[in-house]
Amino acid sequence: MRRQLPLALPSGRIILISIPFLWFVFFLFIPFAIVFKISFSEIATAIPPYTKLLSTINDTIQLTLSLGNYIFLFTDSLYATAYLNSIKIAFFSTLLCLLIGYPMAYAIARTESPTRNLLLMLVVLPSWTSFLIRVYAWIGILKNNGLLNNLLLSLGIINEPLQLLHTNFSVYLGIVYAYLPFMILPLYANLVKLDYSLLDAASDLGARPWKSFLTITLPLSLAGIISGSMLVFIPVVGEFVIPDLLGGPDTLMIGKVLWQEFFNNRDWPVASAVAVIMLLLLIVPILLFNRHQNKQLQG
Amino acid sequence: MKAPSRSLMTLLTFGYAFLYIPIIILVIYSFNESKLVTVWSQFSTVWYEELLQDDQLLTAAWTSLRIAFFTATAAVGLGTVAGLVMTRFGRFQGKTFFSALITAPLVMPEVITGLSLLLLFVAMDDMLGFPHGRGMFTIWVAHVTLTTAYVTVIITTRLRELDNTIEDAALDLGATPVKVFFVITLPIIAPALISGWLLAFTLSIDDLVIASFVAGPGSTTLPMVIYSSVRLGVSPKINALASIIIGIITLLAVVTTFVMLRVERQRKKEMEQAIMAANAQM
Numbered sequence: 001m002r003r004q005l006p007l008a009l010p011s012g013r014i015i016l017i018s019i020p021f022l023w024f025v026f027f028l029f030i031p032f033a034i035v036f037k038i039s040f041s042e043i044a045t046a047i048p049p050y051t052k053l054l055s056t057i058n059d060t061i062q063l064t065l066s067l068g069n070y071i072f073l074f075t076d077s078l079y080a081t082a083y084l085n086s087i088k089i090a091f092f093s094t095l096l097c098l099l100i101g102y103p104m105a106y107a108i109a110r111t112e113s114p115t116r117n118l119l120l121m122l123v124v125l126p127s128w129t130s131f132l133i134r135v136y137a138w139i140g141i142l143k144n145n146g147l148l149n150n151l152l153l154s155l156g157i158i159n160e161p162l163q164l165l166h167t168n169f170s171v172y173l174g175i176v177y178a179y180l181p182f183m184i185l186p187l188y189a190n191l192v193k194l195d196y197s198l199l200d201a202a203s204d205l206g207a208r209p210w211k212s213f214l215t216i217t218l219p220l221s222l223a224g225i226i227s228g229s230m231l232v233f234i235p236v237v238g239e240f241v242i243p244d245l246l247g248g249p250d251t252l253m254i255g256k257v258l259w260q261e262f263f264n265n266r267d268w269p270v271a272s273a274v275a276v277i278m279l280l281l282l283i284v285p286i287l288l289f290n291r292h293q294n295k296q297l298q299g
Numbered sequence: 300m301k302a303p304s305r306s307l308m309t310l311l312t313f314g315y316a317f318l319y320i321p322i323i324i325l326v327i328y329s330f331n332e333s334k335l336v337t338v339w340s341q342f343s344t345v346w347y348e349e350l351l352q353d354d355q356l357l358t359a360a361w362t363s364l365r366i367a368f369f370t371a372t373a374a375v376g377l378g379t380v381a382g383l384v385m386t387r388f389g390r391f392q393g394k395t396f397f398s399a400l401i402t403a404p405l406v407m408p409e410v411i412t413g414l415s416l417l418l419l420f421v422a423m424d425d426m427l428g429f430p431h432g433r434g435m436f437t438i439w440v441a442h443v444t445l446t447t448a449y450v451t452v453i454i455t456t457r458l459r460e461l462d463n464t465i466e467d468a469a470l471d472l473g474a475t476p477v478k479v480f481f482v483i484t485l486p487i488i489a490p491a492l493i494s495g496w497l498l499a500f501t502l503s504i505d506d507l508v509i510a511s512f513v514a515g516p517g518s519t520t521l522p523m524v525i526y527s528s529v530r531l532g533v534s535p536k537i538n539a540l541a542s543i544i545i546g547i548i549t550l551l552a553v554v555t556t557f558v559m560l561r562v563e564r565q566r567k568k569e570m571e572q573a574i575m576a577a578n579a580q581m
């Protein structure tokens with residue numbers, strides 16, 4: 001038997017649990033609570049630039065909650081448009097990533113081992129290279145006097161340069177390009193574990209490839225589809241770099257709006273309210289992702 | 300098992316072309332002498348030479364490297380503990396909340412993470428007088444929070460795959476949990492620790508959005524310099540810098556994959572030998 005430690009001392013187990021627990025409560029949970037709190041204050045010319053919720057007037061503590069930021073967000077159509085546009089762009093780019101990524105993940109999962117590792121590494125490698133640089137790479141290609149326009153001009157396909165950069169097209173292209181590996185990896189992890197003898201059995205029994213795909217492969221890889229889609233959809237809704245560098249004046253995305261409220265207008269309370277609404281919109285997909293991820297983590 | 304069909308392989312080839320052509324073009328044009336990024340004049344390394352004389356850029360690179368190093372190291376430590384908590388500690392009160400907190404940064408939009416951490420630091424400074432101002436320390440805290448989530452997932456996956464009968468056997472034979480961890484668990488999860496460290500390092504050195512929120516005046520990181528230069532337009536100097544980063548990362552990835560495959564094979568061989576020896580004795 002192991003000797004019991006005196007009860008007054010916290011056991012090693014509790015200490016070990018509390019180290020990461022406290023870190024995340026302090027640096028993830030409490031910060032969200034502060035964002036929530038500041039979204040109810042007002043902009044002020046002070047350091048920090050917002051009014052305090054609690055104040056003492058004539059020795060009584062007063063709580064002032066201002067709903068002004070939220071009313072502002074609901075009355076100015078810019079914000080509603082930006083939210084809807086972000087969700088639309090995130091939805092369609094997730095769909096595009098899925099349509100491109102699924103066959104790729106499937107093909108990788110079905111190759112033999114040494115080639116498979118190489119192919120997998122080739123998918124991961126770009127995502128390890130700087131995100132910013134990968135987005136930047138497209139600017140030189142899509143510019144009006146860029147490589148793609150030069151190529152099309154010299155081939156005689158077009159007579160004058162196409163406006164490719166700073167359009168919705170370039171935003172979609174950039175997002176699909178940057179997020180494709182995040183779709184392929186979970187799909188691959190799922191498809192590689194699939195029992196392919198089921199497919200052989202189905203084809204022996206006369207099922208057409210399409211039918212066995214729809215009735216066997218697709219349902220069994222649903223877990224991979226969900227986690228891949230969430231890994232793309234959720235961050236893309238709040239994406240800043242891609243709409244900022246590749247988007248045009250009419251590509252309104254909420255991540256960029258938040259950035260501008262914070263850095264250009266220095267309106268911290270409105271930026272906080274923008275973040276709170278964004279979180280509320282994303283709470284269902286985030287919970288879905290969490291439940292899913294935890295099922296896998298906890299076995 | 301049937302090999303993938305030809306049309307599937309064609310699709311795969313197109314997919315890889317899509318992933319790699321922009322990067323390859325970027326690297327090629329970093330050796331272009333012309334200042335116009337899209338018109339080829341002749342081969343030259345002038346942009347690399349200019350890069351080495353850009354003090355602002357070199358300072359930022361050095362800042363980023365230091366932050367990334369300390370971030371990765373702390374994230375692996377914190378992530379290992381979190382991974383053990385997730386897999387070896389059974390149930391405890393608040394476990395669901397704990398795992399929800401840990402996986403949240405994986406998908407949380409960066410603007411939200413950045414803004415919320417900045418507001419925390421400002422509130423702390425206001426109430427506690429610490430951390431006074433913002434700089435490398437606040438970026439480090441933010442990056443550790445972000446990257447630990449990724450490291451924890453890698454380590455947890457590894458710990459779950461791991462057969463814990465060896466650990467149980469050692470515990471039954473009287474080894475202390477601490478000893479079991481250092482002698483058995485740690486060597487087996489070492490490859491996961493290495494990949495976790497590298498992933499945390501690249502995530503940290505790559506981050507623009509979160510760092511922009513929590514950075515102070517004296518702590519400009521490399522992505523922040525690249526971003527402000529990219530906003531002004533395409534410049535062959537950025538191509539040169541990008542090529543260097545791509546080169547280093549490719550080299551690192553190839554070397555570690557190679558080393559890890561060898562370590563893995565070696566470990567499997569040793570395990571098989573140990574099991575065979577044990578069977579022979581019975």
